[in-house]
Amino acid sequence: MPIYAYKCESCGAAKDVLQKISDPALSDCPACGQPTFRKQVTAAGFQLKGSGWYATDFRGGSSAAAATAGAASTAAASEPAAPATPASCGTDCGCA
Numbered sequence: 001m002p003i004y005a006y007k008c009e010s011c012g013a014a015k016d017v018l019q020k021i022s023d024p025a026l027s028d029c030p031a032c033g034q035p036t037f038r039k040q041v042t043a044a045g046f047q048l049k050g051s052g053w054y055a056t057d058f059r060g061g062s063s064a065a066a067a068t069a070g071a072a073s074t075a076a077a078s079e080p081a082a083p084a085t086p087a088s089c090g091t092d093c094g095c096a
Contacts, residue, residue: 005039006038
């Protein structure tokens with residue numbers, strides 16, 4: 001359940017409240033009783049940083065091995081493939 005920050009516009013009382021998302025917002029201040037208790041806008045409690053949190057955190061095995069494997073596959077995918085050497089057709093055409 002998320003924690004919502006509330007502040008009263010009348011008396012300035014502030015409180016953090018653990019509520020379900022489906023619960024109605026509180027409106028009456030627990031300190032002064034006025035109907036001016038409002039939700040505050042707050043920052044998220046976590047951040048997603050880096051490149052590929054899935055590849056490094058949830059694939060199993062050590063995260064260093066997963067990160068190395070992910071980097072190797074990315075590097076291999078970005079390099080062009082070497083042209084294949086044609087096989088000889090068996091005649092004297094010089095294709096081999």
